[in-house]
Structures are given as C-alpha cells and as structure tokens.
Amino acid sequence: MPMRLEGRTALVTGATSNIGRAIAEAFAAEGARVVVSGRSAERGREVVDAVSARGGRADFVRADLDGSAAASRALAEEATRVLGGRVDILVNNAGVYPGDTTLATDEQTFDRVYAVNVKAPFFLTAAIAPAMARAGGGAIVNLGSWIARLGIPVGALYSSTKGAMETLTRAWAAEFGPQGVRVNAISPGVVLPAAAGTEHPAEAMMKGTPANRMGTPDAIANAAVYLAADESSFVHGTVLDVDGGRTTVAVIAG
Template sequence: MPQEFQEFAGATALVTGATAGIGRGAALRLAALGAEVVVHGRDADRGARVVAEAEATGGRARFVAADLSDPGDVLHLAEAAGAVDVLVNNAGIYRFAGAADSTAEMFDVHMAVNARAPLLLVGALVPGMAARGRGAVVNLSTLAASVPARGAAVYGASKAALELMTRVWADEFGARGVRVNAVASGPVRTPGTVKMGEKALTSVARATVLDRPAEPEEIVEAIVFLASARAGYITGAVLDVSGGRPAIG
C-alpha cells in the first residue's frame, strides 16, 4: 500500500457532523489514510452512505447517531465511539439574525451544539488520550469568530467560545501528549451554504483575497494536517483557512 495510506493506521477518529460537507470529506479522507472512523450524524441513511463510501475504497467506518443539542446524546456518542485517537469537532449550526430578531432559543441552541457539545466530547474522550500519551483534537471554527459579520453575532460568539476553549484545552492536555487546535474557515461551498443562495455565498467570498468560496476538500486538508503527526509541534493554534483578508486603503 502507498505510505500515505498508513498515516493514520491503527488510529480511531471520531468526526462529528460527518454525513455532509466538510465533515463528510474529513471522515472519508481519514478513512482513506488508514483510520477507523466513527461517522456521526443525525440521519442514519446519510450515515450509511458515508460508511459505504469509506468501505468502497478500503477504509473502515461505522455510524453513530446523536443529537448534539442534547447533552445526554453527546455523552452517548462518546461512549459509543470508545477510545479515540483523533476527535474532529466539525458539527455546527448557523442561523443569522440581527439583535432584535435573535431569540433565547437561537442563542441556546448555538451554544449547545457549537460549544457545549465539543466541551462534553473533549471531557469524555481526551482524558483517555492523555492516559495513552497521544491524541489530537481539531475544532472547526469560522472567520466570523474574529471578524464582525452582519447577522452573525450569535453564531460568531459560539465559535469564539470554541476558539478560547481550544487554547485552554491545549494547555490542559499538552504536557500529556494531546494536541488541540482549530481551523477557522472562510466561506465554503457546501450543501448547507448553497441553500442560503449563490448570491449570498459569492458576496461573502468577494471579501477574501482569493475572491472565491473554498471547496470542502480545501478545509479538509487543513483538518487532516492538524490531526496528523506532521503537525506534531502545533497546539493551541487557530489555523486561518479563510482565503485571505484584503488590505484596506
């Protein structure tokens, strides 16, 4: 087999939100590189399709369903995943509204899925990594966590919380061999963002130096790099994969 296939040989990876978009790409890429992948999602049919795709190319994968807005379900997911070497907290929700139209429910569900679920998964799974002396966590963030985006106060705040937790966890677990990093993506062409409309996606992409939205695979490569031994001296970092920011003036 090609050496590349062995990069994650013997490792188990849990990828949340792995039935579409970036999560699906990360799950398939990790499986192709030798990891046994726990595919998380809410739809069993979509999960089965991702597992079949991974297996069709010689990878190993299994599906576990969980609603990440339910803390009990999050802990069930951690238990079902078992001992993992790589945790990719990719699942997230995004709704946009101005202050007057932002509700308590909207705030709570963003914090539950985008921040609390990663917290619970790290708390349940990373101590085991630390006990084994190895492991990697990659959290998916967004440019909107650090750059103001109209209507994205709640979404951006939930991801800003995730970025801060990333740095705290890096300190907490680093001396025991576990690295924790995040990827802050810019606009990405996924089934979810396409539903928002091509005009909206193109408008956001015009605010990047590259003047285009990313393809999921471009974000996936950053995730896989941070999860790999190639990033062995990187922890507590938020890798900006946003297409670049134009100069002012």
C-alpha cells in the first residue's frame, strides 16, 4: 500500500512532545521527510531517533518562536534548507497555555501568549505560503481548540488565541487557496498522552460526551495526515473537530 505523504516535506512546530510529536511521527510513517521544531534539543533528538528507528526521515531544527517576524523567518529558512529547498506541509502547532482566569492574567503574560500562539504562526505562514505557491502548492494545518467555541471559566486568554487561529485558517484559505495552498485546522478536544492506571483531572470535561474519555495525540495526528494528504484535496478553510463530540453533542450531567 503506498504511503500517503511519500516524497513530501513537512515542518511541524512544537513537535518535541504531545500532539506535535505525534503528528511528526505520523507524517514520517506516511513517507514524509519531517523537520521537528521546538526549543529543546534533547527532546528533539528523542523524536528524531524514534522516527529513525521506524525507518522514517526526520531532522531537528531548534527554534524559539517568540512572535517576532525574525524568529519565524529564520525557522522557515533553516527548515527549507534542511528539507532540500522546499516545505510542502506546514503544521502550526507550537503554543503555550497559561490556564489563568482573566483577573489573574497580567500584561506580560497576555503579550507572550499572543506572541507565541498567534504572531509566530502568522509570520511563519507569511514566510512559507508564498514559496509553497511558487512550487505548485502545499498544505497548511493549524491547531485550534474546542474551548475557542465552548467557553470554560479559565483560559480566556488561550481560547481567544485559538479563536484567532481558526479565523486565520479561513482567511488564509481565501488568500492562498487560489494559489494552490490548502489551509485547514484541527480543533482537538481534551487530549493528553495515555497514562496507565491514573485519571487526569481534565478527564471530567469529557464525561458524558459520545467518546466519554480523553483523546490521545495519535487521534489528532491521524486528522493531520488526512488534511495534509491528497484525500482532502477538496477541503479548504475548514476546522475539523477531533474532540470526542465535546462541541457538537449535548453533554447531560450524570
């Protein structure tokens, strides 16, 4: 059976843990050559080694995406160089989650969260999408969040940044789609790596959903493969909910 991303190149930000790592590993398993990007060289090497052990191809490029256009451009340039001159797939996954209430959020935190979660992917996309268009096309996958559309009493700052990314997804689809660059997003539910024998406090937020459990990173990775592959060639500007039904089905308290 042919691999779905054979011969393509991909840059995944925030790829040294959790969802980003799962996406990088899934892309490599489907034949893509992947740049694993993040701040920790040690964790980056772990991901690259895991990919290599399964016969995939990956390289680590360290990046501290602080929101500056310079940092995003530097990552775009280095990833393009490492990948042999082109990036076919970009996954804007890197982000920070302070989890505070509005009253507990200071201005410095506000600026940092918007810098990492919105400005960094904005300028990274600005650096990569035109090159994709010149090369004949590409795919961009953004990461949103279920709490961008279903409010919870903490995390207003984070949820607003994810709402911004979902809006940018539609705007970029309109801007870059006619040039051959498909832009879509994934909205994960409560997703954490599986931990045997323990129950995470966040598990409560998925009680009563159709899935009735938290998701694992591989569920998001599978969706990312779909949005990056040819099967989704007619999909533009959509936000794909991968949340166990959290935002689409009424949850009845038990």
